[in-house]
Amino acid sequence: MTSPDASADPGGTPSAPPVVQLSGVGRRFGAVTALDRLDLVVPPHEVTVLLGPNGAGKTTAIRMITGALDPHDGTVRTFGLDPADHGEEVRSRCGVVAAKPALYDRLDGRANLEYAAELYGLGRKAAVATRIRDAAARFGIEHALDQQVGGYSTGMKTRLALARSILHEPDLLLFDEPTSGLDPESSHAVLEMIREMTDDGCTVVMCTHLLLEAEGLADQVVVLEDGTDLVSGTPLELTRRYWPGTVVLVAAEDPASLAAATAIPGVRSSEPGTEPGSVRLHLDHDRRTPDVVLALAAGGARLTRVEPLQPSLEDLYFAVRTKRDVAADGGRQLTSDGINETVGGRQRQVEALTGWRAKDTPAHAGTTNEGSSR
Amino acid sequence: MNWSRVWTVARTDLKQLIEDRGFWGPMVILGGIFFLVIPTVLLLTITKIGNVDVVHQMSQTLKVLPPGAQAQIRGGTDQGRTAYALAVFLLAPVAIVVPLTISTAVGASTIVGERERGTGEFLAHSPAHEREIYLGKLIASLLPGYATTIAGFGIYSLIVNLLVGPEVGGWFFPTTQWWVLMLWVVPPFLALTLSLVLRLSARVKSTAAAQQAAGLVTLPMIGIAYSQSTGALFGADKAGLWIGIVAWMVAGFALSRGMRAVSRARLLGVADGI
Numbered sequence: 001m002t003s004p005d006a007s008a009d010p011g012g013t014p015s016a017p018p019v020v021q022l023s024g025v026g027r028r029f030g031a032v033t034a035l036d037r038l039d040l041v042v043p044p045h046e047v048t049v050l051l052g053p054n055g056a057g058k059t060t061a062i063r064m065i066t067g068a069l070d071p072h073d074g075t076v077r078t079f080g081l082d083p084a085d086h087g088e089e090v091r092s093r094c095g096v097v098a099a100k101p102a103l104y105d106r107l108d109g110r111a112n113l114e115y116a117a118e119l120y121g122l123g124r125k126a127a128v129a130t131r132i133r134d135a136a137a138r139f140g141i142e143h144a145l146d147q148q149v150g151g152y153s154t155g156m157k158t159r160l161a162l163a164r165s166i167l168h169e170p171d172l173l174l175f176d177e178p179t180s181g182l183d184p185e186s187s188h189a190v191l192e193m194i195r196e197m198t199d200d201g202c203t204v205v206m207c208t209h210l211l212l213e214a215e216g217l218a219d220q221v222v223v224l225e226d227g228t229d230l231v232s233g234t235p236l237e238l239t240r241r242y243w244p245g246t247v248v249l250v251a252a253e254d255p256a257s258l259a260a261a262t263a264i265p266g267v268r269s270s271e272p273g274t275e276p277g278s279v280r281l282h283l284d285h286d287r288r289t290p291d292v293v294l295a296l297a298a299g300g301a302r303l304t305r306v307e308p309l310q311p312s313l314e315d316l317y318f319a320v321r322t323k324r325d326v327a328a329d330g331g332r333q334l335t336s337d338g339i340n341e342t343v344g345g346r347q348r349q350v351e352a353l354t355g356w357r358a359k360d361t362p363a364h365a366g367t368t369n370e371g372s373s374r
Numbered sequence: 375m376n377w378s379r380v381w382t383v384a385r386t387d388l389k390q391l392i393e394d395r396g397f398w399g400p401m402v403i404l405g406g407i408f409f410l411v412i413p414t415v416l417l418l419t420i421t422k423i424g425n426v427d428v429v430h431q432m433s434q435t436l437k438v439l440p441p442g443a444q445a446q447i448r449g450g451t452d453q454g455r456t457a458y459a460l461a462v463f464l465l466a467p468v469a470i471v472v473p474l475t476i477s478t479a480v481g482a483s484t485i486v487g488e489r490e491r492g493t494g495e496f497l498a499h500s501p502a503h504e505r506e507i508y509l510g511k512l513i514a515s516l517l518p519g520y521a522t523t524i525a526g527f528g529i530y531s532l533i534v535n536l537l538v539g540p541e542v543g544g545w546f547f548p549t550t551q552w553w554v555l556m557l558w559v560v561p562p563f564l565a566l567t568l569s570l571v572l573r574l575s576a577r578v579k580s581t582a583a584a585q586q587a588a589g590l591v592t593l594p595m596i597g598i599a600y601s602q603s604t605g606a607l608f609g610a611d612k613a614g615l616w617i618g619i620v621a622w623m624v625a626g627f628a629l630s631r632g633m634r635a636v637s638r639a640r641l642l643g644v645a646d647g648i
Contacts, residue, residue: 119379
């Protein structure tokens with residue numbers, strides 16, 4: 001990757017300036033507010049994942065970063081430059097894959113890539129042909145370069161769009177749901193490629209609402225909703241913030257023998273596990289796990305499974321959103337560790353999350369002594 | 375301004391047109407009708423039907439032409455004089471209708487089409503400046519119509535010389551006025567019309583709406599262009615030059631204003647009013 005400034009130097013230090021910095025950015029489309037005082041910092045050489053539901057402002061944020069749209073409020077800096085004033089320079093160093101592949105169906109794959117190469121200033125030299133071939137090969141699409149794109153499958157179009165995005169060797173890659181329409185194998189390959197790009201010194205911003213694909217890939221997670229950032233940080237930081245304790249999945253031959261688990265010191269709450277007869281125990285510390293196992297065994301439980309659970313990104317996402325919803329719902333604040341101190345029971349959480357009224361909430365909502373974040 | 379990018383945008387749009395048989399098929403038919411079928415039928419009818427009343431009456435109507443135009447008419451017979459006048463003075467619409475119709479059809483969908491296909495997102499994130507995109511699209515819209523017209527003009531010249539030439543003492547077409555018309559007067563009118571059409575294309579919500587709106591713009595433009603073209607043919611030697619100068623000035627102004635119509639927000643389809 002070309003890296004004329006410090007922010008793009010491979011192997012940059014943690015103190016390297018951010019590649020992208022959005023401060024208090026607002027953008028409206030008529031009466032609709034797409035972004036509302038959005039703050040976003042994208043460190044170099046890392047994968048930043050923007051999570052959020054449809055309409056959260058993820059795509060608009062990407063458009064702000066390249067200068068495709070100007071902010072109504074706040075400031076945008078990409079590579080330290082204002083895209084409104086240095087749009088050509090900024091966009092030349094960005095590779096974008098939009099939610100729709102944005103390809104020219106009447107042209108063949110090669111012509112699509114040649115078009116991008118010329119717009120990005122690579123020209124029409126022989127070296128460009130090699131670069132096109134290599135980019136296509138990287139995504140397994142080189143065999144179809146001479147076919148009209150209109151005849152491509154959705155997955156082939158996505159691959160071609162991905163090949164186009166790296167053609168000019170950008171410093172910053174912006175992917176808006178890059179695996180949309182891809183089969184699992186291709187999705188995996190794309191996510192692998194994204195990781196490789198950061199290893200090569202590239203910085204990646206990826207939007208998705210597919211939490212599983214961000215799992216294990218994100219160096220930084222930013223949860224967006226209604227155009228603003230609810231929370232951001234590394235997955236570990238966020239996990240520690242929302243789950244300072246430990247969650248252990250426990251199963252027993254007789255599920256009734258687990259009923260007394262909440263009385264064991266260190267067990268803060270219990271809820272049904274995903275498997276029949278299992279429970280998820282929220283402990284105040286991971287060192288409690290052996291004590292809990294011993295206590296349950298001493299109480300006569302014949303345990304068939306004890307598995308410490310690492311909260312998934314999905315858990316994190318819903319925890320963040322639930323906290324906000326509950327806070328907005330009558331001021332029933334959650335504490336920073338995600339425990340609802342004022343609402344006894346899980347029903348309020350479910351109601352806040354799903355919009356179901358309490359009387360419609362499933363009765364088996366769980367056994368809890370303090371409530372939980374999900 | 376990066377002219378390499380301008381040409382890249384134009385060339386890519388033209389490539390897509392060439393790949394679209396549904397577009398160039400009717401375009402060839404339209405050019406064929408105006409430059410080949412209509413002139414052939416009219417001129418053959420006049421030169422071959424003999425000294426009948428119709429031809430005589432038509433030759434009488436030539437007296438309403440300006441004296442300068444009458445003085446240019448060649449031919450010793452009514453058929454010859456009528457055919458000459460028809461070929462040189464009265465078929466100016468073919469030089470106007472064809473390029474305006476074809477180019478308007480292309481131009482109307484060019485920007486809104488990017489938005490509808492989703493490719494506007496690619497252009498919006500690309501380093502290309504809005505002006506470069508606008509000019510590329512303008513060239514891509516202008517060339518098909520103008521190229522068809524130039525090719526048709528060649529065919530028309532051949533037909534006129536073959537059918538009318540023997541009546542007036544040899545090949546005579548194109549006349550000086552026609553050269554001026556084709557190379558100096560038609561292009562600015564084409565550019566002027568396209569500047570309006572591209573502005574419409576950037577502002578409307580769909581290709582269908584763009585085509586409708588472009589039709590409303592194009593019809594009066596055809597009328598204006600036709601009257602000015604006829605004036606250029608009828609007038610003295612300098613008339614065409616002056617009409618062209620004024621048309622270029624107006625077109626230049628319209629193009630500079632039109633460039634502002636293309637914005638990244640419009641390419642993305644998120645501008646207010648879209």
